[in-house]
Amino acid sequence: APPSEPCREAAAEVPAPGPAAVRGRILVVDDEWNIREVIRRALLNRGHRVDTAETVEQALALAGKGDYQAILCDIRMPGPGGAGFYRSLLATAPDLAPRIIFMTGSALDPDIETFLAETGCLHLRKPFALEDLVQAVERLL
Template identity: 30%
Template sequence: MPFAWTECQTCRSKRRAYFTMDELHQLAEGTTLLRFCAFCHVPTPWGPVEPPRPPDEPLPATALKPLGPTVLLIDDDEDTLAVLQRALVSRKFHVEAADSARGALAKMVNENFDVVLSDIHMPGFDGQKLFLFIVEYMPEYRQRVMFLTGDTESPDVQEFLRRSGCPYAFKPLDFDQVLGKIQALLAPPGAGQAPDPTPA
């Protein structure tokens, strides 16, 4: 289905939205459409921020994937971001960093990441809300998320991690453990599984 990059006229958040051809023509003419905003939580007018693009149109050269797996780091702690970014870059990962979930979403709608590595406790729009947004609006990322947290005691956090099914690591971080879980996310489905012993 065709899509366009759109902007909420109330909170100015941006996201990729799918439209019918008739709606795309309206957007191309500058018309705003009434859509539900996951940030404002109210129906609000949305307008185009760039010309609509059919789904089969080649991506621009600037959108070509860089060499090496791409990882998006999300944490409001600058030290954690800096340490992880240096460690992953040294292992030939292409790394982008965001100090908030909202900042991360702005990157996710414009770039494609192989892994999203996010803290859970952040001010306002936290890691749990980010994950719910991904499940609802960006399901292609659903199986690419890993969480970090220093909260080892909260029943709510434990329940969230269990329900999400995402890999996670506790702070202080063991980088080898984090790296192993990132590599597991990057592995093709079924990789590393023992073959079925049942004879053909």
């Protein structure tokens, strides 16, 4: 047998990277555990590293130490909410602010619509398909 045969057999056992070969570190911010968990699992299944935060305060602490390629953030949360999180990031880590993807169930709230337009950030309207969420995240990578 030619000497390249064992290499060819070994290479056949290594799965080829799929189209989502780019992996990122993602922060998921939502006060609802079940939503955080579903999103976390969907992103882990795609090979991303995922941290989660239940509050804006937790999210700001993580954002201060983490190098995130994308941050998924619910707009309506207790305390300062997604808008307060965004403004705090602008002040403390301005390079992270454009990496936020907002999630909102408030499709017709004019204040939220104005806020989203002002930020220029990507946003998803609940309910959304997990595949849409994954695609939005991977656009930022």
